Amino acid sequence: xxxxxxxxxxxxxxxxxxxxxxxxxxxxxxxxxxxxxxxxxxxxxxxxxxxxxxxxxxxxxxxxxxxxxxxxxxxxxxxxxxxxxxxxxxxxxxxxxxxxxxxxxxxxxxxxxxxxxxxxxxxxxxxxxxxxxxxxxxxxxxxxxxxxxxxxxxxxxxxxxxxxxxxx
Numbered sequence: 001x002x003x004x005x006x007x008x009x010x011x012x013x014x015x016x017x018x019x020x021x022x023x024x025x026x027x028x029x030x031x032x033x034x035x036x037x038x039x040x041x042x043x044x045x046x047x048x049x050x051x052x053x054x055x056x057x058x059x060x061x062x063x064x065x066x067x068x069x070x071x072x073x074x075x076x077x078x079x080x081x082x083x084x085x086x087x088x089x090x091x092x093x094x095x096x097x098x099x100x101x102x103x104x105x106x107x108x109x110x111x112x113x114x115x116x117x118x119x120x121x122x123x124x125x126x127x128x129x130x131x132x133x134x135x136x137x138x139x140x141x142x143x144x145x146x147x148x149x150x151x152x153x154x155x156x157x158x159x160x161x162x163x164x165x166x167x168x
Contacts, residue, residue, distance in 0.1 A: 005034070007035065007036050007037075008035060009037050009055045009085045009147060010037075010039075010040070010086070011084070011085065011086045011142075012039075012084050012086070013026055013029075013039065013040070013088050013090055014089045015041070015091040016043050016074075016091055017045065017046060017070070018046040018070045018113070019050050020051045020054050020115065020131065021090040021115065021116070022042065022043065022090055023051070023132055024054060026068070027039075027058050027063050027065075027133055028132075032136075036147075038048075038082070042071050042075060043071070043073060044073055046071055048070050049070055050065075053124045053125065054128065055116075057132060073100060074100065075103070076106050077100035081103070083103055085104070085107065086102070086108070086159075087102060087108045088111055089111070090111050091115060092112045095116060103107075107150065107155050107159075109160065109163070110163070111135075111166075112163075113131055113135065114131070116128040116130070134166060138162050138166050141162045141165070141166075145158060
């Protein structure tokens, strides 16, 4: 894991399709992390396009959506990729998959959330809003952590607690 005293901490959010939850998480941490974090997202089998409802929601909340894209996690395991400090899976499928070997031995956590992209078109706006709110709660807590004060084991515990607290 990288030196916690240096900024920014690089965080990769993983989901199978990289079109909804991981995209929302990337945008949220880049905003809430206030320069302390640099967030990315990727998928094991990316859809190739960001879900339109992800883009609509983020745009409505004032995010710049121009650079958001669905991409493979292979980009982040390739030579020249940015070194990662933390990887967070946001779907149960991605958590169970065999991941690439990540350079730098980043810390890892799992924050499984229901897939809003699985909702019917009529239910999609509400499903995406709920996913956004759940991620916002977790990511706000992550952004407030004093990373320099946490050992790798304490960080892993704290990330699990953030997820558990959000579940209740």
